[in-house]
Structures are given as C-alpha cells and as structure tokens.
Amino acid sequence: MDPRGISGIYTECSGLPVPVCAGVTELRVGDHRSFTVTAEWSQSDLVRGSRLRFTQQWTLIADSNDHKAITAVLPPGPCAPVSGELLSRCSPIRGLRAVVRETAGHQLLEIWDSHGLRKCLNLTALNKHGRVYDDAQFGCLSWSECETRLLYVAERSKTTSAETQDGESICGKDRSVYCEDWGEGLSSKSVPVVCVVNLQTGSVSILQGVPPHVSPGQALWAPGGQAVVFVGWWHEPFRLGLKFCSNRRSALFKLDLDGHCECVSGENLSVSCPRLSPDGTRLLYLQGRVFGPHSQCLSLQEYDLESRKTSTLLDVVNRPQTGEFAGVYEALPSCCWSADSQRVVFSSACRNWKDLFVFDRRTKKVTSLSNNSSSLSKVYGSWKLLTVQKDLMVVCCSSPNTPPTLMVGFLPSAGEAVTWRTLQKPVVTFDLHWTVLDVTPKPEEDNIQYSGLDFGAVLVKPSRSHHGVKIPLVVFIHGGPHSQFPAEWNNTTAGLAKLGFAVLMVNYRGSTGFGQDSILSLIGQIGSQDVKDVQRAVLTALQSDTTLDPKRLAVIGGSHGGFLSCHLVGQYPDFYRACAARNPVINAATLLGTSDIVDWRYSSVGLQYSYDQIPSAEALATMLEKSPITHAAQIRAPVLLMLGGRDRRVSPHQGLELYKALKSRASPVRLLWFPEDGHSLARVDTLADCFLNTVLWLQQHL
Numbered sequence: 285m286d287p288r289g290i291s292g293i294y295t296e297c298s299g300l301p302v303p304v305c306a307g308v309t310e311l312r313v314g315d316h317r318s319f320t321v322t323a324e325w326s327q328s329d330l331v332r333g334s335r336l337r338f339t340q341q342w343t344l345i346a347d348s349n350d351h352k353a354i355t356a357v358l359p360p361g362p363c364a365p366v367s368g369e370l371l372s373r374c375s376p377i378r379g380l381r382a383v384v385r386e387t388a389g390h391q392l393l394e395i396w397d398s399h400g401l402r403k404c405l406n407l408t409a410l411n412k413h414g415r416v417y418d419d420a421q422f423g424c425l426s427w428s429e430c431e432t433r434l435l436y437v438a439e440r441s442k443t444t445s446a447e448t449q450d451g452e453s454i455c456g457k458d459r460s461v462y463c464e465d466w467g468e469g470l471s472s473k474s475v476p477v478v479c480v481v482n483l484q485t486g487s488v489s490i491l492q493g494v495p496p497h498v499s500p501g502q503a504l505w506a507p508g509g510q511a512v513v514f515v516g517w518w519h520e521p522f523r524l525g526l527k528f529c530s531n532r533r534s535a536l537f538k539l540d541l542d543g544h545c546e547c548v549s550g551e552n553l554s555v556s557c558p559r560l561s562p563d564g565t566r567l568l569y570l571q572g573r574v575f576g577p578h579s580q581c582l583s584l585q586e587y588d589l590e591s592r593k594t595s596t597l598l599d600v601v602n603r604p605q606t607g608e609f610a611g612v613y614e615a616l617p618s619c620c621w622s623a624d625s626q627r628v629v630f631s632s633a634c635r636n637w638k639d640l641f642v643f644d645r646r647t648k649k650v651t652s653l654s655n656n657s658s659s660l661s662k663v664y665g666s667w668k669l670l671t672v673q674k675d676l677m678v679v680c681c682s683s684p685n686t687p688p689t690l691m692v693g694f695l696p697s698a699g700e701a702v703t704w705r706t707l708q709k710p711v712v713t714f715d716l717h718w719t720v721l722d723v724t725p726k727p728e729e730d731n732i733q734y735s736g737l738d739f740g741a742v743l744v745k746p747s748r749s750h751h752g753v754k755i756p757l758v759v760f761i762h763g764g765p766h767s768q769f770p771a772e773w774n775n776t777t778a779g780l781a782k783l784g785f786a787v788l789m790v791n792y793r794g795s796t797g798f799g800q801d802s803i804l805s806l807i808g809q810i811g812s813q814d815v816k817d818v819q820r821a822v823l824t825a826l827q828s829d830t831t832l833d834p835k836r837l838a839v840i841g842g843s844h845g846g847f848l849s850c851h852l853v854g855q856y857p858d859f860y861r862a863c864a865a866r867n868p869v870i871n872a873a874t875l876l877g878t879s880d881i882v883d884w885r886y887s888s889v890g891l892q893y894s895y896d897q898i899p900s901a902e903a904l905a906t907m908l909e910k911s912p913i914t915h916a917a918q919i920r921a922p923v924l925l926m927l928g929g930r931d932r933r934v935s936p937h938q939g940l941e942l943y944k945a946l947k948s949r950a951s952p953v954r955l956l957w958f959p960e961d962g963h964s965l966a967r968v969d970t971l972a973d974c975f976l977n978t979v980l981w982l983q984q985h986l
Contacts (some may be wrong), residue, residue: 285783285983287976294570294585297779300687300710301338303680307374309671314488319676321707323690324366331680333969337366342707344676344692352675352694369438370418373425379518382434383571384416391416393434394556395483403841405486406961407438410829412488413479414439415472419605420615421526422476422501428509432483437501440475440490446795447591450624466499467525467880477620478503478514480538481795482549493543499523500537502556507564511540513548515569522893525880526931529578530554530766536569536587536739548587549594549756555585557616561625564591568597568620568628575779575893577807578884579766581611581800584628584643598650599644603737603799609641609650613768613796619671622695629653629695631669636720636740638770639746640679642695653677653693653702664689665718665742665771677702681772684781685716686745716781718744720771723824729794734805739793742771742822743829744778745786754833755786756986759822759852759860762789763843765888766803776975780938783825783979786832791815792848808890811845811910814852819859835861836986838921840978842866843963847912850942853923854915862985864924864978866965867931870938872907879936916945922952924981926974929959 285293306323321342342360344532366372369385370391381396390408394401407416417423417437426435466473478491491512494500497514500726506513506701516527518533536558548567549555552574559568567587570581584598601611613633622630628643640653654667664681671678675695682688687710692701721741724799731737749755758780762769769789777787782798791797792814794806806813826834837860841849846868853863867876874897876885884895889906908914921935925943927936939955946953956977959969 285979287980290979292812293782294775294779295330296712296773297327297782298971298975300712300773301325302688303670303690303708304337306670306678306690308676308678309374309379310674312669315348317348317351319344319346319674321676321678321692323670323678323708325363325373328414328968328971329405329970330968333967335968338363339366340364344649344705345592352691352696352929353692353703357705357707360708363825364536370416371423375411375427375431378431380427380431382427384418384425384436392966393481399618403483403486405481406749407488410488411441413441413490415479416479417473417476417501419470421466421470422473422499424501424503425973426504426512426759428505429507430509431542433505433509434481434483435503435505436479436481437476437503437514439473439481440477446579446782460526464519464523467527469527470525471932472928472970476500478512480541482513491539491541491543493539493545495537495545496565498535498537501557504558506527506538506561507560509926511538513538513558513560513567515558524883528767529881529884530556530570530572530580530582531575531738533574536567540868548592548921549585559616559618559620559722559908560622561621563625564788566625570614575883576887577766578763578887579796580794580803580879581613582611586645597645597648600800603801604634607891610797610799610969617669617671619673622672623675627695629669629672631667631679634771635767635797636665636769636771636791637797638666638668638768638772640669647698653696665720666773674815678707679704682772683771684718684742684777685714687713695981714778714782715747716744718742718771721824721828723817723821725793725820727819729813729820731805731809731813733967734801737793737798737802739795739798739802739817740791741825742769742789742791743786744781744789745829745831746781746784747829749784754836755784755831755833756786756836756838756982757822757825757834757983759784759788759818759837759839760787761818761839761845761848762795763841763845764796765792765794765806765810765844766796770797775971779975785833785982786829788822790818792821807849807887810847810888811851811912812846812904814848815855816850818852819856830925836865838862838982838986840864842868842965846871849850850912850919850923851915853921854912854919857920859919860921862924862982863919863921864981865939866926866974867928867934867936867963868925868939868942869911869934870915870942871911871969873904873911874941875935876904876907878937880932913941916942917949919951922981922985923954924978925953925955926965926977927955927957928961928963928965928970930961931963933963 343358347357383394393405395403445695500514502515541546548697554572570582604610693704839849846865883893927939
C-alpha cells in the first residue's frame with residue numbers, strides 16, 4: 285500500500301476518541317431520581333497535529349421503586365469542546381465547577397454555576413506562585429467541605445520566595461544556578477508548593493510547614509477543612525525521575541493550616557493516591573517498596589483518621605493462582621469508594637487482561653465485576669474504572685478489535701451481578717481476530733530462584749486472509765519492562781492488522797499482572813530471560829497458528845521494548861527479517877550517567893543502588909554484558925531507529941551508538957530524529973510519522 289493509504293488507515297485508528305475521566309451528579313425530585321454522567325474525551329487531530337478535548341453528557345432515569353435500576357438513558361447532547369482546560373473539578377454539594385484554564389499565556393481559575401461564569405481569578409497576574417501543576421504525578425484540584433476554598437499544587441514563585449534554610453538562593457534568583465527537576469515528562473516541575481484560594485476574598489495563599497526535604501503533591505482537604513493531606517516525595521540528596529516510577533521514597537503527610545505537619549505513614553516506603561472515604565473517617569492509599577523495580581505490585585492501605593492507625597486492606601500478591609486476583613498495579617481513580625464507605629472499586633492488570641474489581645472491607649474479599657457478566661467479559665479484554673459516585677460506576681471497556689466503549693452500572697450487592705448499560709459505542713469496530721496465549725518456558729529457561737512462572741501474549745490478526753498466503757508476523761514488545769500489553773484497544777496494533785500483518789503483543793516474565801514474583805524474577809536477568817521469553821512466545825504462536833508465516837517475522841518496540849527488539853535481531857540473526865525500535869536502550873553502561881532514573885540502571889542488572897554510588901569497573905562490565913550493543917556485529921536484519929531529541933530517560937545517543945555500529949558494518953539502518961519529542965514519542969505528528977515509516981520499513985523488508 286502507498287504512503288497515503290497507510291496514513292489513511294492510521295488516521296482512522298488513531299482518530300477515535302478515548303474517555304479520560306468522568307463525573308456523576310444526582311438529582312432527586314420527589315420519588316424520582318436521575319443521574320447526569322459527564323465524560324471527558326481525548327481525540328487526536330492530525331490536521332492540527334494536536335489532541336482535542338471535549339465533554340459529553342447523558343441523563344439516566346432510575347426506577348422509582350429500585351433506585352439502582354436504570355429505566356432509561358436519554359440521548360446525549362452534542363459534544364462540547366474543552367479549550368485550554370488544564371484541571372477541572374465539580375463541587376460535591378452545589379455542583380459548582382472549578383476550572384484552571386490556560387489562555388494567552390495566563391493561567392485563570394474559573395468558577396462556573398448554573399447561571400454561567402461566577403468568578404474568575406488571574407493566577408498568573410496575582411504572582412503568588414509559578415505555573416499550576418496539571419500532571420498526574422503532582423496535580424490536584426480539591427474543594428473544601430464548605431465549597432468556599434480550593435486546593436491545588438503549583439511551582440514555587442521564583443521572584444517572591446524566601447531563601448532556603450541553608451541561606452542559598454532558590455532556583456531562579458540566580459539564573460546560573462543549576463535547578464533540579466523531576467525528570468522525563470516533568471522537566472518543568474522542580475519545587476512544588478500547596479496553594480489555597482479563598483473564593484470569597486479572591487486571595488491565594490501558600491501553605492507553610494511542608495518539610496523542606498519533600499516535594500508535595502496529590503493534595504486533598506482533610507475533614508473539617510482545617511488541614512490538608514498530601515503525598516511528599518523525598519528530593520534529598522537529589523531528585524530521581526518520577527514518571528512511571530512507583531518506587532520513589534514518599535510518605536503521606538497531614539498539614540494543619542497553622543503550619544503544623546506530621547507524617548502519617550511509614551517513611552521508608554513509596555505511597556500514592558490518597559482517597560478520602562465519603563464519611564470522612566478513612567484515607568485509602570497505595571504503598572510499595574523503594575528502589576528495585578520501578579513499577580510493582582502495590583498494597584492497599586487504610587489510615588483511620590480517628591484512631592490514627594494504619595491497616596493493610598490488600599497485600600502484595602506474590603504468585604496468584606489461575607483465575608485469582610493478581611494484585612494492584614495502577615493508580616486509583618479520584619473517586620473509588622462506595623457510598624457507604626465500605627467498598628473500594630478499582631481496575632488492575634490480571635495476566636493478559638485488565639479487570640474491574642471491588643474490595644469489601646467487611647468480608648475482606650476482592651471480587652471481579654466483569655467476570656460475572658460472561659457475555660461482556662468475552663467481548664472486552666480491558667475494563668478501566670473512570671469513576672464511581674453514588675454507587676454508579678462509569679467504565680471504559682475495549683478490546684484489540686473494539687475501540688473504547690463507555691459503560692455504566694450500579695455497584696451490586698454481594699453475590700449479585702452488575703447490570704451494565706452502554707452509554708457510547710465506538711463509531712466503528714474492526715474485523716480483526718484476537719486471542720490470548722499462555723506461554724510456559726522450557727525447563728532450561730526456568731528461573732531457579734522463581735521457578736514455575738509462566739507468562740502470556742495477545743495475538744491479533746486480520747479475520748480473513750488470501751487463500752494459501754500466510755500472514756507476516758510483527759512481534760510487538762512493551763517497554764518498562766514492568767508494564768503490560770492487556771487485551772485492549774491499541775492504535776498501532778489495529779493499524780498493522782488492518783494493513784495485513786498479524787501482531788503478537790508479548791507479556792514476558794516481569795510484566796505487571798502476573799504477581800510480584802514475576803516482576804522480581806527479571807531483576808538481574810534483563811537481556812537473557814526476557815529475550816528468551818519473547819522468542820518462546822513467538823515459537824508458541826507459530827506452532828499454534830499455521831496461518832502465520834515463519835519466514836516473514838519482524839520485531840518492534842520502544843524503550844525496554846526497543847532494547848529487546850535489538851537483542852532479538854542480534855541473538856537470533858537468521859530469525860527476524862526487520863526491526864523498528866523507538867528510543868531503545870543499547871548500552872546500559874554508557875546510559876548510566878545520562879538517565880534520570882540512574883537507580884534502575886543498577887537494579888535492572890541485579891546490583892544494589894544508593895545515592896552515593898560511584899560506578900565500578902565490575903558494575904559497568906555487567907551493564908555492558910547485558911546490552912544489545914554486544915550483539916551488534918551479528919545483526920543482519922535492517923534496523924529502523926526512532927529517537928526523541930529531548931529524551932531524559934534514555935538518551936538519544938543510545939540509538940546513535942547502534943546506528944554508528946551498524947553503519948560501520950554496512951548493515952541496513954535508518955534513523956529518524958524528532959528534536960522536540962521526549963521518551964514516549966507521544967506528539968500527534970510524531971506518532972503518525974513513526975507509524976508510517978515503520979509500516980514502509982516492514983513492507984520493504986518483509
């Protein structure tokens with residue numbers, strides 16, 4: 285197919301809207317009860333080269349006799365574009381809507397009610413702080429109980445702040461002083477402060493008393509409105525990259541408005557996602573280890589605000605049995621409690637799926653909410669909770685052939701099934717076939733320390749193929765390495781399958797969703813165990829599906845997926861015909877001094893890390909030994925490299941190192957350089973360019 289046709293298919297796949305958050309409001313008139321569900325969507329627009337945001341609303345009519353039964357879903361109104369919104373949050377009682385908006389270089393705080401714009405503050409002109417944080421790591425917007433104050437996090441002002449405790453000026457007072465930031469994807473975040481705006485007076489104040497050694501974020505009001513709770517990340521002796529890293533030392537703090545601050549969680553741990561129960565008596569949060577795997581199985585903790593005691597609701601799952609709950613691996617949505625404050629709803633990875641779960645504090649049991657609807661569980665491989673309010677759950681469901689679908693259902697009583705209602709079906713579904721493979725390593729590939737582990741993969745391919753013509757197979761490897769390819773909608777996979785390729789998405793040992801033992805098994809084994817797992821998955825797929833062409837195989841991936849892609853074409857030089865790698869790790873030894881997550885460079889190869897670590901010859905030799913560059917001389921497959929010039933996690937010089945090694949041997953290699961993009965290569969125009977060039981590369985060499 286020519287470039288125009290390829291771009292057309294990519295536009296069709298990538299241009300479909302994806303729900304990113306949702307909210308629920310309730311209206312009671314006599315015995316009648318209705319709900320308004322507001323969903324915010326994101327949609328890529330290749331014409332603008334940007335992502336659009338828009339909202340859509342539905343009205344749900346509840347049964348007058350059974351308020352947990354929906355009798356009607358009224359058609360939604362037209363989509364309303366959301367221009368310049370960074371943060372938004374509705375107040376729980378009066379339904380006021382707070383919006384932090386970017387316009388003409390200024391950040392505004394707007395308060396909207398049923399009559400229109402009620403108040404607008406120019407936060408930039410007030411000059412109390414720097415830019416408001418709108419990222420998922422630190423950002424927040426929290427209403428007080430009286431709905432007269434708002435809480436958010438912003439960068440500390442560079443012109444009005446006092447000196448630090450050691451007497452040195454803070455970042456910005458001397459433009460020559462180096463200013464640390466929080467790494468990849470957070471390069472504009474350095475010194476966050478907790479801010480309170482009084483909506484009655486229009487004044488903004490910076491809360492004092494935050495310990496000087498931590499950076500605050502994810503703040504919310506404590507009951508009574510006289511204190512706030514926040515997560516504080518240690519930034520001493522220096523900052524390490526935070527994005528995608530749930531292993532950073534952090535704690536839960538309670539800060540009174542008079543400046544008294546106390547730590548209410550264990551200090552040598554990693555915590556995130558504090559969520560206050562509706563009755564205001566308990567705080568829920570996630571907890572994990574410091575250092576080691578940057579993403580891990582987390583425990584669910586509960587802090588009782590009255591007794592000041594902490595208890596574990598869900599512990600880390602080391603090795604789940606088949607069909608059992610596999611642990612918590614991802615952030616909690618902002619609203620995850622049941623109305624009676626007794627149950628917690630969340631979504632999490634479970635082997636090759638993403639499932640929806642509820643934990644009951646009274647019975648101590650965790651239950652799947654999708655498996656009890658067998659017909660839907662066969663359709664959707666991924667269930668992601670957007671919100672649960674008034675016991676009404678709003679969920680995004682998808683599969684490799686079914687783009688995101690918005691569904692709602694009431695939280696059921698114990699033992700009962702959810703009655704799901706579809707709010708918004710995707711504009712189109714795709715004629716693709718997908719299946720989940722369970723893969724068992726050969727005895728010689730078993731990990732002695734963590735023996736008996738298996739893993740999986742998701743195979744997606746065209747439903748129809750030309751008679752007698754086998755389908756070329758693209759092996760798609762996720763990064764991380766501690767992440768997952770669930771059986772959900774994926775633009776790249778769908779586009780490749782529409783173009784006639786089969787795609788195998790591999791969840792090698794070390795992927796999330798298979799228990800903590802699986803994650804730990806990869807430590808010290810990168811470049812060998814994960815490489816063998818991908819190869820084993822490919823052989824399993826070829827043996828189980830005779831429509832796949834074993835002579836036309838390619839491998840693609842980004843970050844650690846690029847690391848594995850380059851390993852595979854080096855360790856199995858006669859097996860693969862092409863490779864496309866995005867920001868790959870090529871030489872872990874030369875990456876050591878340039879990555880924002882230097883701790884992972886040690887942990888990944890099985891070495892202990894400390895902040896005062898000095899590289900040794902032995903450590904560097906171990907890193908080099910496990911790197912793809914050691915196999916560069918054996919690479920025969922043509923290699924396409926795609927690099928982000930602003931990558932803070934894996935320096936683009938990593939890809940350049942392989943590029944030069946292959947060029948010196950006259951091996952086919954092509955390099956695409958995106959100077960304005962970072963590690964994820966996530967800009968809309970970059971993603972389109974990478975897809976087009978990857979497909980052309982595969983077509984040329986397969």
